[in-house]
Amino acid sequence: MTEQDTRLQPKLYMLLLGSKAPGRHVEQHDFFFGIAHSLAELVPQIKAFWRNTGTSLHIDGWREVTAVDKYQITVVPKSEANPNATEKLFFINLGGYLLNKLEEQHFVVLTVQDDRGLAIQEAKRSVFFRTNTIKGMKGANAHIDDKYGIDVDDIYKIEEMLSPALKDQYHIQIIPADNLPEDEVHLGYFRLDKLT
Structure with missing residues (x-):
């Protein structure tokens, strides 16, 4: 598989979402898993996952899940x-x-x-x-x-x-592999409107 092919392949993302939902005193958090070709492509999935947050919904951290334990993770x-x-x-x-x-x-x-x-x-x-x-x-x-x-x-x-749509379309493939680099974790305040 060429480098271009891997860029076109959908990826499994793990996101830490944050929102100060209406009626709350402090920011709430939840984890979200989605499949897309890019982080920006996840925005509609994120909004469908955590509704009624207004403009406060954002990403506090994310990683593309490619290596867990001694396994390669692909979609x-x-x-x-x-x-x-x-x-x-x-x-x-x-x-x-x-x-x-x-x-x-x-x-x-x-x-x-x-x-x-x-x-x-x-x-x-x-x-x-x-x-x-x-x-x-x-x-x-x-x-x-x-x-x-x-x-x-x-x-x-x-x-x-x-x-349900992602479950119908994709499968998470798990393959034993040694010496995989750790997934890079991105931390910070990422506004959804700045991803697109």
Whole structure:
């Protein structure tokens, strides 16, 4: 495949969206996954995902998802999906607490695993999971297996997070690969009207 072919290939994007929605006192955040040829092409998908935000909807960070664990991630037409593939790409939002901090801490894990149980085990190995705990505080204890001060707020297969139209059209291809460069993470305030 030539460099031009890879530029024409659709990409999987992971975005951290921000908005000060009507009636809120502080900015709210959510993660969004979409498939497009460019970041600018995602704008209609973003607006459909998080409605009624007015002009406050923006991107606080993004990455093109190409490497997770020791796997290459690409987007292919649904017709090219390998029916025998068992690996799935999971998004896990961990939540935890720190003593005397009036806020819930969060840590996001992307991992390739065969099922949800293995994805949770992988998340539980993270430094965040082991360090954001408060022993003995009612309500700050876990509800994952060991009840230890942290919880899995959300876990999804990435394909579950895509719009129905994208699920019908594309497949996330996961291929074992070594020595992949880490995905570049772009942070800052990105206005949607400046992307187009």
